[in-house]
Amino acid sequence: MSTSALPRRVVVTGATGKLGRAVVAHLRAVGVDVLAVDRAGGRDPRDVAGEFLLVDLTDYGQVVEAFTGGADEHAGGVDAIVHLAAVPAPGLMSNATTFANNSAATYNVFAAARAAGIKRVVWASSETVLGLPFDTPPPYAPVDEEYAPRPESTYSLNKALEEEMARHFCRWDPELVMVGLRFSNVMDVEDYAPFPSFDADPRLRRWNLWGYIDARDGAQAVERALAHDQPGADVFVIANADTVMTRSSASLMAEIYPGVEIRKELGEHETLLSIDKARRVLGYEPRHSWRDHVGQV
Numbered sequence: 351m352s353t354s355a356l357p358r359r360v361v362v363t364g365a366t367g368k369l370g371r372a373v374v375a376h377l378r379a380v381g382v383d384v385l386a387v388d389r390a391g392g393r394d395p396r397d398v399a400g401e402f403l404l405v406d407l408t409d410y411g412q413v414v415e416a417f418t419g420g421a422d423e424h425a426g427g428v429d430a431i432v433h434l435a436a437v438p439a440p441g442l443m444s445n446a447t448t449f450a451n452n453s454a455a456t457y458n459v460f461a462a463a464r465a466a467g468i469k470r471v472v473w474a475s476s477e478t479v480l481g482l483p484f485d486t487p488p489p490y491a492p493v494d495e496e497y498a499p500r501p502e503s504t505y506s507l508n509k510a511l512e513e514e515m516a517r518h519f520c521r522w523d524p525e526l527v528m529v530g531l532r533f534s535n536v537m538d539v540e541d542y543a544p545f546p547s548f549d550a551d552p553r554l555r556r557w558n559l560w561g562y563i564d565a566r567d568g569a570q571a572v573e574r575a576l577a578h579d580q581p582g583a584d585v586f587v588i589a590n591a592d593t594v595m596t597r598s599s600a601s602l603m604a605e606i607y608p609g610v611e612i613r614k615e616l617g618e619h620e621t622l623l624s625i626d627k628a629r630r631v632l633g634y635e636p637r638h639s640w641r642d643h644v645g646q647v
Contacts, residue, residue: 364435
């Protein structure tokens, strides 16, 4: 694992989202100076704890100002970017609107970081590039980063293109470190109460192989990615170590995807979204489980 000290000052986009809130709090808790950025409609930045700036990421000029200290009352000297802002899922807006927003925002973040001389970018890719909602069975399980992206929605298509874009930005500038985190379905503690009901029909959550990510573990993954100092673009699946089900992972695959190759001996509730690479390269290790917050199952 190649790591370095955490950056001193970091911009976090999408800072008011579920994952963004956890990331901002976590980074501040470990001593990182965070400029939180979002486009929360009509929100007064003074209502947000800590340093906050309203930015429309589809406007390149605003992004450059945010990254270089051009906005009044906000210092420059940014060392890294954590880009989480996006229309967060398929079906929330029209396809064209989702693509126009997410593609422009990510290009502007990548390009502005490069123009500002910022050499470290961590961004939210997505589990969806693995082939979600898995109406077409996965090629094998646990799924990992070794097969080519298989986007099945406009949202996922954009995430796949972001990963390709990052590779070319790093080709243009060999000193860039760009880490894409393929986050699973983000959950807060209050989201865990319904989990036991999923057992009634395993097909309800087959769309992402019964995966999830606790927002706190997502924030830990961001911290680990910020400490990664290997130049170039790389991507990592980020999920929790277990599934959302009380049934064994092996039995779920046998019932729902009986023809899919299982490439390792599975632990009882082991995630089917492989986090082996994130563990090996980033030192990521989930610390939370929904089972800690819902009656023993």
